[in-house]
Amino acid sequence: MEDSFDLDLVLEISVSGVELSSEIRAPEISVAGFQGVAVHNPSLLGLCVVCMDKFEEGSMAKQMPSCSHVYHESCIHMWLQHHNSCPICQCQVL
Numbered sequence: 001m002e003d004s005f006d007l008d009l010v011l012e013i014s015v016s017g018v019e020l021s022s023e024i025r026a027p028e029i030s031v032a033g034f035q036g037v038a039v040h041n042p043s044l045l046g047l048c049v050v051c052m053d054k055f056e057e058g059s060m061a062k063q064m065p066s067c068s069h070v071y072h073e074s075c076i077h078m079w080l081q082h083h084n085s086c087p088i089c090q091c092q093v094l
């Protein structure tokens with residue numbers, strides 16, 4: 001048997017780990033729940049303001065549920081790691 005295995009120490013580490021993660025207020029907004037928008041006419045959508053690039057015709061974009069602004073999926077995913085608001089109108093997501 002492993003007498004050197006310190007269960008108390010392991011429990012202490014895991015508990016402090018939980019406290020640490022709950023202190024960081026990460027909204028954890030997932031773009032998976034956002035509606036996908038098929039880009040048929042890129043000029044109608046204008047630019048993705050996150051990367052300031054245009055949408056590719058025939059690609060998929062993601063639409064904010066709160067305000068219907070549209071972004072590249074990867075862009076809005078990255079944006080929401082650090083924000084919980086729309087890059088254009090600042091409305092709160094969720």
Ligand SMILES: [Zn+2]
Pocket residue numbers: 048049050051052053071072075
């Ligand atoms: Zn983009």
Ligand SMILES: [Zn+2]
Pocket residue numbers: 064067068069086087088089090091
């Ligand atoms: Zn918006």
